[in-house]
Amino acid sequence: MSLHTTSNDDISHSKPSPHCFCSYIPVLHYAIFHNPDPLSKVFGIEKGTIRIRNGPLDGQLPQDEITHKMAEQLSLYGGAISTIIPRSIKPHLVDVSHIRQIPDTQEVYIVQDTRSNAKFDKSLIFDLLERVPDQKYEDAIAIHLQDIVESDEPATNHFIEAVEKSSDGSSNSQVVVNFSFIQHKNTRRDAKEEDSPVSVITFIALLRLETVETDVLITLNVPLSHNVDAEEFLKYLGSSGDVNEVLEELKTDYLIFRDVGYNYVVEDWGLFGM
Numbered sequence: 001m002s003l004h005t006t007s008n009d010d011i012s013h014s015k016p017s018p019h020c021f022c023s024y025i026p027v028l029h030y031a032i033f034h035n036p037d038p039l040s041k042v043f044g045i046e047k048g049t050i051r052i053r054n055g056p057l058d059g060q061l062p063q064d065e066i067t068h069k070m071a072e073q074l075s076l077y078g079g080a081i082s083t084i085i086p087r088s089i090k091p092h093l094v095d096v097s098h099i100r101q102i103p104d105t106q107e108v109y110i111v112q113d114t115r116s117n118a119k120f121d122k123s124l125i126f127d128l129l130e131r132v133p134d135q136k137y138e139d140a141i142a143i144h145l146q147d148i149v150e151s152d153e154p155a156t157n158h159f160i161e162a163v164e165k166s167s168d169g170s171s172n173s174q175v176v177v178n179f180s181f182i183q184h185k186n187t188r189r190d191a192k193e194e195d196s197p198v199s200v201i202t203f204i205a206l207l208r209l210e211t212v213e214t215d216v217l218i219t220l221n222v223p224l225s226h227n228v229d230a231e232e233f234l235k236y237l238g239s240s241g242d243v244n245e246v247l248e249e250l251k252t253d254y255l256i257f258r259d260v261g262y263n264y265v266v267e268d269w270g271l272f273g274m
Contacts, residue, residue: 080271131213197223205261212272220257
């Protein structure tokens, strides 16, 4: 079943696909500008296997007035959906639809690397997918992640936390946002170059909108100059002890991403043909 989506009038899109996973691979700035191939070919997607693993964090995300004061609204799908983005990031946010065609069911943004190395640009991706029939989170995320993995090596979905929120700002539309991450290798052709990332952390938020038979998948791809121990990072997320500079930066990325997922609001249900 295809999703009924409205088009952003000022953006040219390609024909949407019910399940288009190609954009989850890190959208590196230079690759999009200089490679005319489809994103799936640019980033060399290969199927792998997924294991589900629950992490130690599972807490409620409090409403933070300070966060909102330091953030700006980000309109998606022509204003039918919105979220927030930190003001410090907004100047570095690039709408990929201004560079190349993006399916109607997706919104893709580059977060430019402040160190001016485009190979370490992050990518923030919003996708509207057909709701998979599986009721349990573990089963649903496993299906959605099958096409994200870049290599044949197994990848583990590290569960972080589940947060209940309103899908449209009202108290009658509660939805659970499940946050997790995977770590996978950089499989680009230039991966062996000295200044290229060696791996990528992909933060994932899954919201299941049952009334419109849609699964919302939000991802933030963070290129890394070295591998990170997933268990160590999970423990670091829940700790307040000694500061690890590398893990602290990654933790900051996650907290920003968590705010994006938590503040995802459907402003106009007409986007789904209602």
